[in-house]
Amino acid sequence: MKSFTALILLVLLCSNALRVSGDIGTATSYNPPYLPTRCGGYSQQFPESGFFAAVSDGLWDNGAACGRRYRVRCISGPRGSCKNGEITVTVVDFCKNTPCPAMMLLSKAAFSAISSIPDANINVEYTEI
Numbered sequence: 001m002k003s004f005t006a007l008i009l010l011v012l013l014c015s016n017a018l019r020v021s022g023d024i025g026t027a028t029s030y031n032p033p034y035l036p037t038r039c040g041g042y043s044q045q046f047p048e049s050g051f052f053a054a055v056s057d058g059l060w061d062n063g064a065a066c067g068r069r070y071r072v073r074c075i076s077g078p079r080g081s082c083k084n085g086e087i088t089v090t091v092v093d094f095c096k097n098t099p100c101p102a103m104m105l106l107s108k109a110a111f112s113a114i115s116s117i118p119d120a121n122i123n124v125e126y127t128e129i
Contacts, residue, residue: 022127025103027072029111029119030054037093039066047090050109054093056100065091070126072104074114077122081115088129 036042037054045067046052053072059065068091074082089110095101102121106114115122 022071022125024075025058025124025126026121027053027074027104027106027111027124028102028121029108029115030105031108034093034107038063039092039094045090045092049088050107051087051089051113052092052107052110053089054095054105055091056095056103058103059091060094063094065094067091069129070104071129072106072110072114072124072126074122075125077115078117078120081117081120081122083114083116085114087113 034046034052037045039045053070055065059068069088070091071086071088073086076082087110089104089106093105095105104124104126108118112118114124
């Protein structure tokens with residue numbers, strides 16, 4: 001019975017590992033004011049969806065990240081905070097905090113679409129699109 005249980009657990013773990021098709025990082029939310037940004041100052045650069053992000057050094061690429069779009073989904077978080085589904089965010093800023101608390105700081109709208117716990121640190125899968 002123990003070997004059967006171990007086999008089932010192994011199959012479940014492997015099936016979840018196969019679902020990851022992008023890079024893995026961390027995300028949290030950040031609060032307004034969102035302006036000025038390092039990607040255009042006070043210009044109107046925010047997507048209509050309200051799904052945008054500030055990124056840390058790892059994604060910033062000396063400012064080349066401005067305007068990049070990422071498909072993001074929550075893969076783990078505290079107390080089962082992940083919601084199903086994925087979102088698309090546009091990079092509009094560089095993380096203003098030193099050190100940056102996560103790889104991606106998501107707007108409140110974007111974060112609440114993938115996490116049920118505000119201001120949590122979550123693990124995400126992300127892919128540039």
